[in-house]
Amino acid sequence: MKTILLFKEIYSEAFKSIQNYIVKHYFKAFTIFTMVMFVIVLYAFLYRLSTGFVFSNI
Numbered sequence: 001m002k003t004i005l006l007f008k009e010i011y012s013e014a015f016k017s018i019q020n021y022i023v024k025h026y027f028k029a030f031t032i033f034t035m036v037m038f039v040i041v042l043y044a045f046l047y048r049l050s051t052g053f054v055f056s057n058i
Contacts, residue, residue: 011031015024048055 015028
């Protein structure tokens, strides 16, 4: 939990110094998009792991 709070603090401090409205919201949208894509990949990996998918034929 401490790591999440630290990440939140770093994230909020980084965007305080950005003054341009468009750039600020672009980076926030990109961050959200990246997190959503990561969650989808993590879900797919855990789903394959839980269903017994064979990752290699060796």
